[in-house]
Amino acid sequence: MTTPTAPAPVVPFDPGGAADLAAARMQMALSLGWHIVLACLGVGMPALLLYTRWRAIRTGDPDHLRLAHQWARAVGVLFAVGAVSGTILSFEMGLLWPGLMGVYGEVFGFPFMLEGFAFFLEAIFIGIYLYAWNLLPPRVHLLSGVPVLIAGVASAFFVVSANAWMNQPRGFVLENGRVTRPSPWEAMFNPATPPQTIHMILAAFMVSGFLTASVYAVGLLRGRRDRYHRLGFSVPFTLAAVVTPFQILAGDYAARFLAEYQPTKLAAMEGLHRTGSHAPLTVGGVYVDDRLRYGLEIPNGLSLLVGYSPDAVVQGLDRTPPADRPPVTPVHLCFDLMVGIGFLLLLLGLWLAVNWWLRREIPRSRLFLWLAAAAGALSAIAVEAGWVVTEVGRQPWTVYGKLRTSEAVNPAPGLWLGFVFLTVIYVILTVSTVYVLRYLVRRERGAPQERVAA
Amino acid sequence: MDPAQILLAVMWVGLTLYAVLGGADFGGGFWDLLAGRSGPGMPQRRLIEHSLGPVWEANHVWLIFVLVVLWTGFPPVFAAVMSTLYIPLTLAAVGIIARGAAYAFRKSSTQLWQQRLFGGAFALSSVLTPFFLGTVAGGIASGRVPPGLAEGDLIESWINPTSLLGGVLAVGVCAYLAAVYLCDDAVRAGLPEMAEAFRRRALAAALVVGALALGGIAVLNADAPLLFAGLTGRALPLVLAGAVLGVVSLLLLRLRRYLLVRGSAVLAVATVVWGWPMAQYPYMLPPGTPYRQAAAQPVVLTTVLVVTAVGALLLIPSIVWLLIIQHRLPYEESH
Numbered sequence: 001m002t003t004p005t006a007p008a009p010v011v012p013f014d015p016g017g018a019a020d021l022a023a024a025r026m027q028m029a030l031s032l033g034w035h036i037v038l039a040c041l042g043v044g045m046p047a048l049l050l051y052t053r054w055r056a057i058r059t060g061d062p063d064h065l066r067l068a069h070q071w072a073r074a075v076g077v078l079f080a081v082g083a084v085s086g087t088i089l090s091f092e093m094g095l096l097w098p099g100l101m102g103v104y105g106e107v108f109g110f111p112f113m114l115e116g117f118a119f120f121l122e123a124i125f126i127g128i129y130l131y132a133w134n135l136l137p138p139r140v141h142l143l144s145g146v147p148v149l150i151a152g153v154a155s156a157f158f159v160v161s162a163n164a165w166m167n168q169p170r171g172f173v174l175e176n177g178r179v180t181r182p183s184p185w186e187a188m189f190n191p192a193t194p195p196q197t198i199h200m201i202l203a204a205f206m207v208s209g210f211l212t213a214s215v216y217a218v219g220l221l222r223g224r225r226d227r228y229h230r231l232g233f234s235v236p237f238t239l240a241a242v243v244t245p246f247q248i249l250a251g252d253y254a255a256r257f258l259a260e261y262q263p264t265k266l267a268a269m270e271g272l273h274r275t276g277s278h279a280p281l282t283v284g285g286v287y288v289d290d291r292l293r294y295g296l297e298i299p300n301g302l303s304l305l306v307g308y309s310p311d312a313v314v315q316g317l318d319r320t321p322p323a324d325r326p327p328v329t330p331v332h333l334c335f336d337l338m339v340g341i342g343f344l345l346l347l348l349g350l351w352l353a354v355n356w357w358l359r360r361e362i363p364r365s366r367l368f369l370w371l372a373a374a375a376g377a378l379s380a381i382a383v384e385a386g387w388v389v390t391e392v393g394r395q396p397w398t399v400y401g402k403l404r405t406s407e408a409v410n411p412a413p414g415l416w417l418g419f420v421f422l423t424v425i426y427v428i429l430t431v432s433t434v435y436v437l438r439y440l441v442r443r444e445r446g447a448p449q450e451r452v453a454a
Numbered sequence: 455m456d457p458a459q460i461l462l463a464v465m466w467v468g469l470t471l472y473a474v475l476g477g478a479d480f481g482g483g484f485w486d487l488l489a490g491r492s493g494p495g496m497p498q499r500r501l502i503e504h505s506l507g508p509v510w511e512a513n514h515v516w517l518i519f520v521l522v523v524l525w526t527g528f529p530p531v532f533a534a535v536m537s538t539l540y541i542p543l544t545l546a547a548v549g550i551i552a553r554g555a556a557y558a559f560r561k562s563s564t565q566l567w568q569q570r571l572f573g574g575a576f577a578l579s580s581v582l583t584p585f586f587l588g589t590v591a592g593g594i595a596s597g598r599v600p601p602g603l604a605e606g607d608l609i610e611s612w613i614n615p616t617s618l619l620g621g622v623l624a625v626g627v628c629a630y631l632a633a634v635y636l637c638d639d640a641v642r643a644g645l646p647e648m649a650e651a652f653r654r655r656a657l658a659a660a661l662v663v664g665a666l667a668l669g670g671i672a673v674l675n676a677d678a679p680l681l682f683a684g685l686t687g688r689a690l691p692l693v694l695a696g697a698v699l700g701v702v703s704l705l706l707l708r709l710r711r712y713l714l715v716r717g718s719a720v721l722a723v724a725t726v727v728w729g730w731p732m733a734q735y736p737y738m739l740p741p742g743t744p745y746r747q748a749a750a751q752p753v754v755l756t757t758v759l760v761v762t763a764v765g766a767l768l769l770i771p772s773i774v775w776l777l778i779i780q781h782r783l784p785y786e787e788s789h
């Protein structure tokens with residue numbers, strides 16, 4: 001490989017240059033942002049499948065059975081697409097970030113390895129669950145779905161612990177650019193693992209619940225208030241609504257964790273420049289010239305949240321050398337977005353709870369149903385925003401404090417071409433996935449008695 | 455054996471399983487492509503779909519297994535291969551997306567034009583993915599991937615005689631395996647004429663792969679002398695065994711002993727897959743990087759090995775159950 005010595009302008013073939021680095025980052029963001037939605041469904045949907053299947057067996061109820069069939073069919077498609085989008089990610093870890101994997105693969109490859117086993121079990125049992133519906137006795141069939149749920153949650157735990165390691169790299173010593181004394185277990189159970197994995201797994205259940213419910217919320221809006229639609233709405237919505245308050249607590253835990261372990265990221269999330277007490281909490285705003293402008297400021301807010309007292313000192317960006325600061329505005333806005341959506345979804349859950357308590361029915365208010373129909377997309381947006389906070393907030397580091405993104409990237413020229421190419425593929429994939437899922441919904445409406453075959 | 459050697463063997467078992475299980479899935483797509491126009495090709499496509507149905511997802515996890523073992527156990531090799539060969543690998547990855555998604559979509563769509571569109575994408579990518587993976591193997595085996603990040607030639611490392619041979623052979627092997635499996639599946643589905651059709655294809659594919667392999671000897675002699683020396687040296691017993699098994703499979707096919715061909719064809723492919731590392735041992739990236747130099751620290755290797763052993767205890771019974779179910783699945787049920 002030839003490397004130009006003079007600082008090259010951003011031209012198509014600029015080995016390891018700015019255009020290729022930007023393309024690699026965008027490609028990673030695109031593929032992960034895509035995969036994460038499917039991954040959430042892969043973690044959460046099995047719970048819904050199992051619940052409806054179990055009710056159907058217990059009570060012989062046809063509506064539960066119909067839901068169980070219908071969701072199994074959707075999972076068949078979603079799982080396949082989730083699996084391929086995940087396979088691409090494993091390629092991309094090497095195609096885009098060989099500088100990360102070549103040095104640190106032996107340290108944090110271990111959770112990926114465990115994840116591989118979890119996938120295997122998931123793929124095997126999903127095959128059994130979907131295809132052996134009429135072959136196995138109902139109870140055995142139900143049980144064959146249990147490993148899918150366990151493996152899905154486990155794989156989320158493993159892969160997020162690998163990500164947590166990038167935030168809190170542990171379990172190795174670096175000598176002359178080579179890793180020595182690696183400890184895979186210590187790497188996997190790094191300090192960031194508990195807050196991140198808990199928050200992510202809860203997010204997966206929220207997304208699965210709210211997204212599934214939103215399909216039926218649309219039906220309810222169109223006046224289909226039969227029992228099938230009511231159940232299809234209330235079962236997943238209840239799951240997600242119950243998880244929401246815990247998710248907010250978990251998010252609070254994650255933020256407190258950052259205050260102690262990654263204060264630079266917290267400062268970027270809050271757009272705080274000056275280290276000191278009486279730190280304000282700012283909602284919205286744009287960060288220019290070391291200051292958040294046009295935001296809504298709550299005096300002492302941040303100090304109160306972090307240290308329960310206006311005198312609590314919060315570290316700002318001024319303690320970090322300018323070259324090591326992440327971009328502030330996107331991190332800050334995405335954080336506000338995630339938190340805002342979290343509280344909105346909490347209110348929505350309360351609305352349903354109060355209505356149920358008073359009238360034993362799903363609210364008839366169109367506003368409620370509209371919001372419920374949007375809740376699926378909103379929860380997915382919260383996940384995307386949360387990941388932008390985590391990943392962009394870690395910049396310019398890929399491995400916090402150890403390896404910069406510019407050192408991790410593949411130095412080969414032309415990466416941007418791959419990015420363009422993959423973007424086209426993802427657009428096609430998105431359109432076809434949405435099309436096929438909508439088609440499944442419509443076909444189901446047309447022929448409710450159709451025999452199952454996922 | 456040291457832990458690195460054992461892990462290398464474990465990884466190669468994974469690769470072999472990917473070749474004989476995932477490979478047959480790709481081959482199914484190959485025959486799907488050649489099944490003819492929508493109307494007359496339908497029964498064949500149904501049979502292919504029937505035999506892929508419940509297993510294809512699990513079959514493809516073997517690839518992921520190989521990747522994670524490689525990046526955990528031999529990180530510099532992973533980094534060097536992925537960075538130098540990023541073009542064919544990106545193309546293979548795109549093939550994997552298109553294939554998996556289209557396969558799932560086609561099953562869920564009922565109209566002819568949809569099935570044609572998704573089916574076309576499924577079939578085409580089934581051919582392209584093994585081809586590009588084959589060129590990657592050829593690039594590594596012919597010593598065109600030096601250690602370090604993107605140190606090799608980005609184009610010549612996969613557009614060269616050995617890579618092209620690897621690509622074409624990979625497609626051929628996949629097609630052959632699939633045709634062999636489909637003979638047996640067709641008989642079990644009660645479709646004897648279909649079995650005959652796939653038998654003819656399996657014979658043709660076997661002859662083509664055989665001819666390619668013979669011609670390949672000349673290519674390797676000229677383009678990858680080190681590999682050639684290894685194949686005619688240390689790996690010779692495996693090469694010969696592969697040739698014998700190939701001939702045996704041909705005979706069994708002629709005799710319509712489909713279940714037995716299944717076995718002999720798998721063994722033939724396995725010998726080829728194992729012949730390659732045998733020929734270049736102890737180098738992972740020939741000519742200069744022996745596996746010992748690329749291996750992770752012993753703690754990592756032993757941890758990975760222990761976890762693999764425990765994982766296998768969980769996996770093997772589950773896979774067996776899946777395969778039993780696949781075999782018991784009535785033909786009509788899979789639609």
Ligand code: HDD
Nearest residue numbers: 196199200203248251252254255339342382383386387390
């Ligand atoms: C349904 C989704 C969802 C909702 C409602 C929330 N989050 Fe979240 N958040 C995520 C989904 C998510 C996530 C996508 O799952 C992230 C990305 C990485 C991670 O571990 O979780 C995340 C990251 C994340 C981080 C960064 C963690 C790190 O980088 O180590 C913090 C500090 C919070 N969240 C805090 C909150 C707070 C205070 C919330 C209160 C309302 C909240 N989140 C609601």
Ligand code: HEM
Nearest residue numbers: 038039042043079082083086087089090119123156159518
């Ligand atoms: C927060 C991030 C992630 C979560 C929660 C997650 C979770 C999951 C889950 C549950 C699946 C099962 C497929 C499905 O149900 O749709 C899956 C598939 C997959 N994921 Fe991810 N994943 C994440 C990120 C990643 C990353 C970063 C990689 C690779 C580097 C990756 C690689 C894969 C692979 C290879 C598969 C396919 C497995 C199969 O064939 O069954 N994932 N992921």
Ligand code: HEM
Nearest residue numbers: 025028029032033036159160163384387391392397398405
């Ligand atoms: C848990 C699994 C994950 C792993 C192992 C992982 C790993 C990585 C790696 C290696 C990079 C490139 C290096 C860097 O930019 O620092 C990256 C960047 C990025 N990832 Fe993640 N990631 C994970 C989950 C996610 C998810 C689910 C999203 C969803 C949107 C995401 C969003 C991003 C973004 C936006 C970037 C680019 C950041 C930037 O360059 O500014 N990540 N990730």
